[in-house]
Amino acid sequence: MNIRKLPIGIQSFESLRKENYLYVDKTEFIWNLVNLGKTYFLSRPRRFGKSLLISTFKAYFEGKKELFEGLKISELETEWKKYPVFHFDFNGKDYSGSSSLAAVINSHLESWEKLYGDEKKERSLEERFAYLLEKAYEKTGLGCVVLVDEYDKSLLESESEILESNRRLFKGFFGNLKKCDEFLKFTFITGVTKFSKVSIFSDLNQLQDISLYDQYSSICGITQEEMEKTFVPEIQLMAQKNDLTFEGCLEKLKEMYDGYHFSRISEGMYNPFSLIHAFASCEFECYWFSTGTPTFLVEKIKSVNFEPKLLTSDELAIDTNSISDYRSDNLDPLPLLYQTGYLTIKKYDKEYQQYYLGYPNKEVKYAFLKSLVPIFYSPADTCDALFIVNFVKDLRLAKIDEVLNRLKSLFARLPYSTKNDDSVIEQNFQNVIYIVFMLMGQFVNVEEHYSFGRADCVVQTKDYIFIFEFKRDKSAQEALNQINEKKYAESFNCDKRKLFKIGVNFSSVEKNICEWIVE
Incomplete structure (x- = not known):
């Protein structure tokens, strides 16, 4: 049996396609979002494919048609153009210092100023960004594309005094997206949480939060159909290595890695990080947990004196507003547990507009319980x-x-x-x-x-x-x-x-x- 290339650690769409890694086609979502709207926000748990999605948007807006050959979008798109793309990646940075976030943003701006002009380099970060958007629009004659990956990374990993400083910085900086709307073609922002007090969501009122939209529930992650269509040889090999039938292997995979729901009626989603690592090793291990439970989540649980046995309840309810927003002063940890992927939607009560939450699968259940050990x-x-x-x-x-x-x-x-x-x-x-x-x-x-x-x-x-x-x-x-x-x-x-x-x-x-x- 030929061993195919699994995209472990690959977050670049261009690398994935050029180097012939397996890819679950999500490009129809790309086309629909671009043609139906302009400014979006998407919340998904860590290790769920947000960075690859942003990278796919980037390749599309840079007009790299050859990368999309054989994919659904190649049947839909008739006019490929190269837009000016401003890609902010807040992953993999240290935000412990008071000026860390500003330094990351400054680094991004300096790279773009080499292309579009640095006449405003002595001004504030937000003034420089606004100037770049305008100049890019004038130079290319096309609207700018702003892609923001893991915007909340610096907010979730900051001490309280630095957190407030970072909030203010975001308020001024991304407030430009509303003021510079005439220069923009498309904006897409991802994160784990939706901070209710960050101006991205209060000032930028045209931002469309698609995190709970049923039609986009499978934009990240892998459905049962996608898994069985894309990974048949890997499933067969894993079944063989573990003395299982093909059907038995599917059942075990579902039990371990399936079960995420991101809308009221969506089908279950597999965690792509865990699923791909399982195929690579042919072992049913807890891969998502091995990446570590976020410190901010452990601190939150500790600060509110949370009782883990409550998670056995069938009445773990949360309303529509609470499930979407995150406030650091909220004593209820359920919104954060949902947004970080430790809980997921199990059912929805339409009459009372309440979501009922629970563990998505065994991998997450034991990851969560193990993360509580240092607390208790x-x-x-x-x-x-x-x-x-x-x-x-x-x-x-x-x-x-x-x-x-x-x-x-x-x-x-x-x-x-x-x-x-x-x-x-x-x-x-x-x-x-x-x-x-x-x-x-x-x-x-x-x-x-x-x-x-x-x-x-x-x-x-x-x-x-x-x-x-x-x-x-x-x-x-x-x-x-x-x-x-x-x-x-x-x-x-x-x-x-x-x-x-x-x-x-x-x-x-x-x-x-x-x-x-x-x-």
Whole structure:
């Protein structure tokens, strides 16, 4: 079987096409956007193809017709022109300094001033940009194209005082897009978030946010149809390497990397970064997580005292306005969790105009849970991957005492409040149980519930079933009695595996598990 070139790390459309990398054709979206409007914004999670999309726009507006041969846009476009393109790329820069953003913008302007004139080089950044747009228009006779990749990079990675400075800089600089509208042909801006207080969205009121438009829901990412059309040899090879049928491999890929929804009725989307890396290695690993959870997201969760167990709720609702905008002073982390890709749209209630959110797939679920470890555990390595693996190994051997002793070791190292606050103790207790058992779900079948009439946690291995019930400041016997009285084990009556019922009590005084009973 011939191994084809997968575009790992390739964000340049020109390089991708010239060097014969595989490409999922998105060019019909390009043509539609250019011919139906003028100024757009698109929000998508990191590693979802935004930079490649911007690069494709750039190649199109630079009139590089030869790069689009055989693609859909070659059937639609009848007149190729070379427009003046102003491409701002805010990726891969350090924005920790107070003047970092200004330096990046200045670098871009200097390169264009060599082409269109530097007569205004002593003026402010925004005056220089406005002058360049006007001169480019006069010199070429064509409207300017402004492409902005990851505009919010400097805003999300800045300290509070630098953040405000960067906001003001953006307000003046990109305010030119409205004042210079007569010189513009097309504007496309991407980012992870939509900052409600940044003037790109308040002053530039003609900006069309297409982030939740159904007709553009698959502009980034890969649909099921696109995957099965483009990557058949890769799927076949991956199935062979993992002793799966073709259909079994598709099912596993879907479980791991599919499930993103970017509109009310859109089909599921695969994360292209994860999918392509999976094809390259022929392994079902967590590739998106390996790129690291953004620091700003971890800090946000920490600052609002977020309870991860809430994500098991079926009522994780957010309204239409909140899902689109991001405010750094908003105590609700759900908009940020959606925009960064840790949650996605599961359904939409038209009557109440509410979106219901949840994890898109297993890869993201475990990435999110692992990112919470440094927040709730001190030191973080007390709940690292090996620690979870040891939990699973003990359960597979039915070493229940060892499992609960491992839990005790976690509780013993938790950073509790010096005020002995009952709510803090209760929350820490629940967070430990939730995160540990959910992370074990990577290796065994784990169901955890916090609703009436269901066991706190059920773990199933090849040979055993474990039903856990946890109580706080009561008794292990009471926990065990609840398992029996509520008949939690009934659904396993016909199962031939050995079943264990485990009642556990947590003491607020000792701030740890104090007893357990196994039946």
